[in-house]
Amino acid sequence: MKRFLSSVLVLGLAASGWAQTVRVGLNEDPDILDPVLSRTYVGRIVFASLCDKLFDVSRDLEIIPQLATGYEFADDNLSMTIDIREGVLFHDGTTLDAEAVKYNLDRAKNFPGSNRASEIEQLESVEVVDGDTVRLTLTQPFAPIVAQLADRAGMMVSPTAAEEAGENFGNAPVCAGPFSFVERVAQDRIVVERFPDYWDAESISIEQVIFLPIPDTSVRLANLQAGDLEMIERPAPTDLEAIRSDPNLALPTAPSLGYQGLTINLSNPEPLDTPLATSPQVREALELALDRNVINQAVFNGEYIVGNQPVPPSSAWYNENLPVPERNVEQAQALLQEAGFERVAFEMMVGNDPQSVRLGEVIQALGAEAGFDISLRATEFASALDFQEAGDYEVFQIGWSGRLDPDGNIHQYNTCEGSLNENGYCNEEVDGLLNEARAVVDPAERKALYDAASELYLPNRHIIYLYHQNNFFPHVAALTGFEAYPDGLIRWQGVTLN
């Protein structure tokens, strides 16, 4: 009853304009709000308000302290110590200490059905050194562990609350972030309010955030224009011009960490006997048939970034020796003939939303000029995943939301046993290089290893990388101090509503 009354009061205040309330229109309803079980991007947006992590990232993708103040790898890179920030309280008033950090990392590893377990599988054990220091022991050197702890695996929840709620923790999460959970009505709203005892409370001036799932992009934008929302995420690229020309709106942008491309089935579940699967020349011809700039213009109004690698050209991990190739129809035709084909026909699976179908059609038209007869199979997402898993596809237009560490974009797709390798690519030399890149900590050494690997796997073209999305967060001009981040999360530090 008390909670009900306080929410009535808060909503009442919000309606009358007393409180600094920001309403954010989300593209879909988040899944379960438990960091160890969560699996959606939209869920991470909400977590950024609720749950601080051991580490965070800056806008230029540097790892920075959050609930941890620093870390150090041992000389053999088989263990690391993490210093915990002092004086941090969870939303239930309990204290974050080394024991709590150990509890959380053990929970991420062992909770039934944990989606974090595979992200930190190299973590062998966690030891409490003293009240504010933990030591992580690894089964093998694993540089991306720090980046994992700057994501959901590093989110700290209150051990007391987690023990009490068990598998229902996600229905009312208790963390140590700038806002505490108030209520959730499925498919309608998630309400969080400012946590007065937040360790960095001075940086937060927004009193309340209400996340509202509004799946239709036009309706989401109309709400923003009508003043019923202060911010939206993932606007349609075709609406961006209108947003830019509206003096009441602002449009912060950051390139995303992910990519989109064409995944070509080589041997899932058995080696395929198709020109595309058997001949690297045919795959090269397909890449040369495509004009990434035309695709970007025709489908996305030129709002995205063309690319040809798992990381965008602006990334420090991009291999400059392999720039985005230009379209070359003659060369594509010559390659096809060299491989012994006049024309090559294949089926491409695309999403069944209008934008994915349009993307498929543009690829179809570009391919046709060079000798590819592409038929499109527009497929609803759940079914498409099933077909992909079963190997029931030739080419699938899909992407990856991206991870902070390049390992997250590269390893699992390009190693023989990679968990997301659904096209059967396997090159042991690549495996060796990518495994080594995990084990060294020095960025320059890692870059050299990723470059060497990309020179082997990119020319194979089992994935033809096409473009990288931009993260756009249109908001009302009255909201100031907001910055877009490459990881696509909404951070409220320094944001005010005038």
Add this chain to the structure above:
Amino acid sequence: MLLFIAKRFLTAIPTLIIVTLMVFGIQRMLPGDPALIIAGEQRDPEVIAYIRQQYRLDDPVPVQYLAWLGQVLRGDLGQSIRTNQPVTQLIWQKLPVTVELALLSMLIAILIALPIGVVSAVRKGTVVDYVGTLFALSGLSLPNFWLGIMLILLFSVQLNLLPASGYVEFSRDPLGNLQRMIMPAFVLGSGLAAVLTRQLRSSMLDVLKQDYVRTAQAKGLLRRRVVLRHALRNALIPVITILGLQMGALLSGAVLTEQVFTIPGFGKLVVDSVFNRDYAVVQGVVLFTSAAYIFINLLVDVAYALLNPRIQVGGGA
């Protein structure tokens, strides 16, 4: 009457069993594995195996069905695979929203259809009749999502009179609730009004030709009294049938309208759940709405009897 109601309840049981069998069967015929979707982008094989075991997805379909049926008989509709929330809790969250939207739409439909239907029949062949017909046709032929977006652009973006979408509970903010519900209710109501207007017009025309109407007029009763008291009451019987059927349809959720106006009702819940292969939620909601549909039709039969005593619900008539 009581015997009739008892009989109807008993015949509802096999109907509901057939409904559950169909929902269960059709869902499992769809491609798409809930465990794959729940496991998310990362698709960790261990997580997939865990989800399969937890939600018994590896059991044969008949075993899954019987296990679910057993749960239902104990009053437990299961848990959403996506959010872990109990399905009954989701239903109780959505029910007031859907019922309110259905009732408001119906009210708007009746307010539009009653005057237009009656006047069109009484003034058959005049301009009023043609305008009424035109209105009814446009209400039927405008797609809901298009009309919805146009209303949002006009009343929210251009005129800034109403909130563009969303929902607030009536108990929290009565005015805010009505402001948000009026556009979706109008969109749904206008389509329904079109059907009702046409039905009412033709049944009024039939009734107006009846002997008892002529008699009433011959007795010198006022034309208005004859139309409203004698003719309309009888003409309403087929209209009530339609209202009952439409109410059932509205309760199962107005998918597109709820989507456009972001109304968190049954329609949105079911569609999202189908896309996420959240079996338990789809089964639970369909079972619930089917039961509601059967119950409303029973109420319609009872309403017949009250409107026209010549109809006997219990006996052989």
